[in-house]
Amino acid sequence: MKKFDKDRLLLAAAGPALALVSAFVLTMIVLAASGVAPIDPLRIMVEQAGYEDVQVLILNQAGIYYLAALAVAIGFRMNLFNIGVDGQYRLAAMISAVVGAAVTLPGPLHILMIVAVAMLTGAFWAGIAGILKAKRGVSEVVSTIMLNAIATALIAWLLLPKNLGVQVEGSNDLTTGKIAESGWFPALTIGDGLEIYGFTFVAFALGIVYWFVLNRTRFGFDLRATGASESAAQASGVDAKKMIMTSMLLSGAVAGLTGMPLLLGESHTYNLSFPLGIGFTGITIALLGRNHPVGIFFSALLIAFIDKASAGLDTAGYAKEIGTIMQGLIVIAVVVSYELVRRYGIRRQQQKVGEELAAGHAIKTDKEVAA
Amino acid sequence: MDAIPSPPALSPRHTGFQLLPRQGECVINASSPPAVELHGITKRFPGVVANKDIAITVRKGTVHALIGENGAGKSTLMKILYGMQKPDEGTIAIDGEQVSFNNPGDAIARGIGMVHQHFMLADNLTVLENVVLGGEKLYGIGAKARKKIVEISDAYGLGVRPDALVEDLGVADRQRVEILKVLYRGARTLILDEPTAVLVPQEVDALFDNLRELKAEGLTVIFISHKLGEVLKVADDITVIRRGTTVGTADPKTATTKQLAELMVGSELPSPETRESTVTDVPMLKVSDLRLAATDPDGVVREVLAGIDFTIHKGEVLGIAGVEGNGQTELIEALMGMALPDGGTITLDGKDISATPTRKRREGGIGYIPEDRHRHGLLLESPLWENRILGHVTERPNSKRGILDPKAARKDTERIVREYDVRTPGIDVTAASLSGGNQQKLIVGREMSHDPKFLIAAHPTRGVDVGAQAQIWDAIREARREGLAVLLISADLDELIGLSDTLRVIYRGRLVADADPATITPEELGTAMTGAARGHLEATDNPSAAADGDTTEDEAR
Numbered sequence: 001m002k003k004f005d006k007d008r009l010l011l012a013a014a015g016p017a018l019a020l021v022s023a024f025v026l027t028m029i030v031l032a033a034s035g036v037a038p039i040d041p042l043r044i045m046v047e048q049a050g051y052e053d054v055q056v057l058i059l060n061q062a063g064i065y066y067l068a069a070l071a072v073a074i075g076f077r078m079n080l081f082n083i084g085v086d087g088q089y090r091l092a093a094m095i096s097a098v099v100g101a102a103v104t105l106p107g108p109l110h111i112l113m114i115v116a117v118a119m120l121t122g123a124f125w126a127g128i129a130g131i132l133k134a135k136r137g138v139s140e141v142v143s144t145i146m147l148n149a150i151a152t153a154l155i156a157w158l159l160l161p162k163n164l165g166v167q168v169e170g171s172n173d174l175t176t177g178k179i180a181e182s183g184w185f186p187a188l189t190i191g192d193g194l195e196i197y198g199f200t201f202v203a204f205a206l207g208i209v210y211w212f213v214l215n216r217t218r219f220g221f222d223l224r225a226t227g228a229s230e231s232a233a234q235a236s237g238v239d240a241k242k243m244i245m246t247s248m249l250l251s252g253a254v255a256g257l258t259g260m261p262l263l264l265g266e267s268h269t270y271n272l273s274f275p276l277g278i279g280f281t282g283i284t285i286a287l288l289g290r291n292h293p294v295g296i297f298f299s300a301l302l303i304a305f306i307d308k309a310s311a312g313l314d315t316a317g318y319a320k321e322i323g324t325i326m327q328g329l330i331v332i333a334v335v336v337s338y339e340l341v342r343r344y345g346i347r348r349q350q351q352k353v354g355e356e357l358a359a360g361h362a363i364k365t366d367k368e369v370a371a
Numbered sequence: 372m373d374a375i376p377s378p379p380a381l382s383p384r385h386t387g388f389q390l391l392p393r394q395g396e397c398v399i400n401a402s403s404p405p406a407v408e409l410h411g412i413t414k415r416f417p418g419v420v421a422n423k424d425i426a427i428t429v430r431k432g433t434v435h436a437l438i439g440e441n442g443a444g445k446s447t448l449m450k451i452l453y454g455m456q457k458p459d460e461g462t463i464a465i466d467g468e469q470v471s472f473n474n475p476g477d478a479i480a481r482g483i484g485m486v487h488q489h490f491m492l493a494d495n496l497t498v499l500e501n502v503v504l505g506g507e508k509l510y511g512i513g514a515k516a517r518k519k520i521v522e523i524s525d526a527y528g529l530g531v532r533p534d535a536l537v538e539d540l541g542v543a544d545r546q547r548v549e550i551l552k553v554l555y556r557g558a559r560t561l562i563l564d565e566p567t568a569v570l571v572p573q574e575v576d577a578l579f580d581n582l583r584e585l586k587a588e589g590l591t592v593i594f595i596s597h598k599l600g601e602v603l604k605v606a607d608d609i610t611v612i613r614r615g616t617t618v619g620t621a622d623p624k625t626a627t628t629k630q631l632a633e634l635m636v637g638s639e640l641p642s643p644e645t646r647e648s649t650v651t652d653v654p655m656l657k658v659s660d661l662r663l664a665a666t667d668p669d670g671v672v673r674e675v676l677a678g679i680d681f682t683i684h685k686g687e688v689l690g691i692a693g694v695e696g697n698g699q700t701e702l703i704e705a706l707m708g709m710a711l712p713d714g715g716t717i718t719l720d721g722k723d724i725s726a727t728p729t730r731k732r733r734e735g736g737i738g739y740i741p742e743d744r745h746r747h748g749l750l751l752e753s754p755l756w757e758n759r760i761l762g763h764v765t766e767r768p769n770s771k772r773g774i775l776d777p778k779a780a781r782k783d784t785e786r787i788v789r790e791y792d793v794r795t796p797g798i799d800v801t802a803a804s805l806s807g808g809n810q811q812k813l814i815v816g817r818e819m820s821h822d823p824k825f826l827i828a829a830h831p832t833r834g835v836d837v838g839a840q841a842q843i844w845d846a847i848r849e850a851r852r853e854g855l856a857v858l859l860i861s862a863d864l865d866e867l868i869g870l871s872d873t874l875r876v877i878y879r880g881r882l883v884a885d886a887d888p889a890t891i892t893p894e895e896l897g898t899a900m901t902g903a904a905r906g907h908l909e910a911t912d913n914p915s916a917a918a919d920g921d922t923t924e925d926e927a928r
Contacts, residue, residue, distance in 0.1 A: 008799075215775070216774055216777075218770050218774075218775065219773070220775075221757075221770075221775060225750060225761060228752060228753055229749075231747055232746065232747055232749060232761065234709055234729070235707065235729070235739065235741060235747040236729075236730075236733075236761045236764070237728070237733050237762065237764075237765075238730070346752070346803060349800060349801060349803075349804045350804040352796075352804075353804040353805065356796035
């Protein structure tokens with residue numbers, strides 16, 4: 001029995017390893033083909049990661065990515081592709097920033113309220129796609145992509161000064177107004193004013209919750225069963241429509257948290273320069289991390305590292321887009337290598353089970369009749 | 372009522388046939404070598420023997436029918452002949468010459484062509500384009516290819532128009548394109564896998580004309596089917612496969628569908644008979660006037676279940692006989708709550724469960740052995756112990772108060788593996804790595820572990836080896852003795868007759884006939900399954916109390 005556990009662990013590691021190695025090699029080839037010495041940019045990136053301030057940047061970014069990837073992973077675990085994390089977190093950040101700036105409450109309550117509003121907004125936006133899928137059979141891929149576009153337009157409109165926006169004095173930036181200090185999440189300060197967002201730790205703690213809910217609760221089992229085989233799950237008593245709704249709402253709620261580390265820890269307002277596109281990076285990270293909380297943690301770190309460390313390439317005379325290329329290649333490599341490893345794993349186990357049985361290593365059964 | 376003449380008194384179903392002489396052999400010795408000769412073909416998959424010592428001789432210029440039940444091993448055999456799989460043992464000879472195929476390309480080079488049950492055509496291309504696709508080297512893609520296509524079409528009366536778009540063609544025309552595709556590649560022996568499954572009767576006749584045409588031109592056709600009437604109409608020779616091995620050949624000039632059915636179903640199986648009755652008079656499941664309508668792809672609303680009435684008592688096995696697709700699947704779905712009926716009531720143990728969701732029904736004591744275990748019974752890529760939780764996630768020992776208890780579930784999985792003889796090296800292997808029989812034993816064990824009051828057993832031993840089959844029957848009999856009510860749906864008539872206390876026949880969504888398993892024969896049952904007989908299938912006294920009452924209802928209808 002142990003043998004199969006070890007096997008599974010090895011196979012689980014083989015996928016990412018194969019993906020990263022082939023992405024690495026492909027990056028080398030792309031760089032070499034475009035006339036850039038392939039090793040040097042990578043050396044610079046690794047060097048960058050040695051600085052403490054870059055490390056903090058990477059960790060903070062990883063926390064943000066971690067939340068987005070968790071949101072995507074919840075969908076993936078039941079075969080729902082929530083591409084809409086991007087729109088969900090941006091709308092959630094914006095609405096919660098508006099509400100957060102409008103009220104003042106004692107410390108923890110203020111923060112809690114902002115977080116709750118963000119989760120509700122994210123869930124609401126994802127819930128639209130959920131209803132469309134459950135009631136009308138609309139593919140969540142299509143509806144969430146469209147909801148992303150609608151969210152972009154909606155945010156732009158809401159940010160107008162005549163609506164909820166505030167024009168910053170002497171600038172053309174639009175914000176939602178500053179959240180009072182009671183709504184700031186305490187940060188962990190290290191060294192020379194370097195701060196790790198406090199919400200980063202909430203993000204990683206959420207990974208534990210995610211693991212527990214999926215692996216240790218009835219609901220999580222139903223969700224995974226639906227992802228593994230919808231027909232079998234339905235026969236087992238899972239209400240497919242309810243499951244679509246619930247997981248979409250959950251995914252949206254977690255997506256709503258994605259903007260929180262930044263909003264509560266640094267910007268304290270939603271403005272035109274609030275980052276976008278994190279939802280899409282989250283898809284990459286969830287894929288690379290195989291929807292596993294630990295896997296997602298390391299992938300979030302890796303992608304954050306590529307992001308932040310490649311920023312330093314500019315000053316060395318290289319295009320920082322090398323980082324983007326690497327991320328793209330990782331996606332391709334992940335998709336291909338995981339499928340290869342999965343198929344190999346199934347075949348291999350079937351073979352091994354056959355061998356074990358032939359060698360008479362079956363669990364001793366009560367009836368030793370030929371079967 | 373009187374559709375069955377003179378019901379034989381004593382178990383005639385075991386005496387009704389003998390192996391007919393293999394009439395092909397003498398002819399072959401006299402003339403040219405056979406088109407195809409398979410000898411001693413054996414193919415094993417992990418834990419299962421799909422083909423065992425198969426011997427078939429196909430004479431040149433004939434239509435040779437290969438018949439057998441679903442899962443009997445026909446498809447595996449044809450995959451071997453077409454080079455898609457390699458046999459573990461045995462030899463293949465084409466035109467008297469021994470060959471070894473590594474892939475379909477080798478088979479095609481030897482003049483073997485296959486027309487699959489599911490067409491493999493590109494809809495948005497023309498017939499010409501589809502035919503030359505992948506065979507561009509033969510006659511190019513232009514005028515020469517067109518000429519060849521017209522030539523073949525005319526020679527065999529296929530009536531194929533090379534420039535028609537495939538998406539505009541009907542099913543029968545598409546099939547002819549598939550046949551032409553194979554001929555275009557130089558096939559002299561055609562394998563047709565269940566070619567009539569998708570055709571209406573007139574189209575079937577047209578296809579048979581085509582086949583006769585092919586035969587007249589000296590081509591050989593291997594015709595896979597389980598529709599016996601058609602086989603008798605078109606075949607020159609018949610080989611019957613059962614449980615992976617050839618059990619006999621028959622001469623279509625003299626054989627009857629009954630004889631063929633007997634050969635297909637077989638009688639040397641471990642007997643599923645349960646004669647001592649455990650039927651009580653306590654009703655467990657009561658279904659009355661169940662109706663269900665469905666919309667087919669053309670938008671036509673069709674009644675798939677109508678006026679279904681039956682009662683299953685504690686300790687009773689009710690068998691439903693019927694040709695597949697007559698409403699069995701829908702009946703199961705309605706009972707499980709996977710499809711909501713349009714009318715009627717379902718009462719389990721005195722409680723109306725007509726509108727109860729699936730999970731509540733399962734918790735309420737319905738066990739379910741699904742007809743398609745891969746689709747409805749297992750998570751193939753999950754370990755066995757998670758599969759043990761499936762369907763019973765809310766029940767002990769799998770969970771307590773919403774929280775899973777993997778430790779207890781694992782322990783109980785080990786118990787099931789032990790008690791139900793699931794052959795596996797451990798409970799952490801995926802369900803996919805077990806053989807079909809062992810998967811099924813796991814499912815049976817799982818469903819029995821929650822003390823069901825009522826068990827739906829759909830084809831419980833389909834695709835299962837003989838040893839596992841006997842064990843599954845044992846498990847059902849055991850539970851029946853303890854008061855379980857069972858709805859048994861099966862295509863294996865011996866299983867149905869042997870296990871059931873009461874038999875009903877389903878035809879086009881209605882229960883049209885009932886029978887007493889103590890006296891009915893598979894042939895009589897088979898006849899009723901085609902809709903030819905209605906009402907009570909026996910003129911003699913009915914010793915089974917359970918069937919009373921229902922009979923009159925059916926007759927009235």
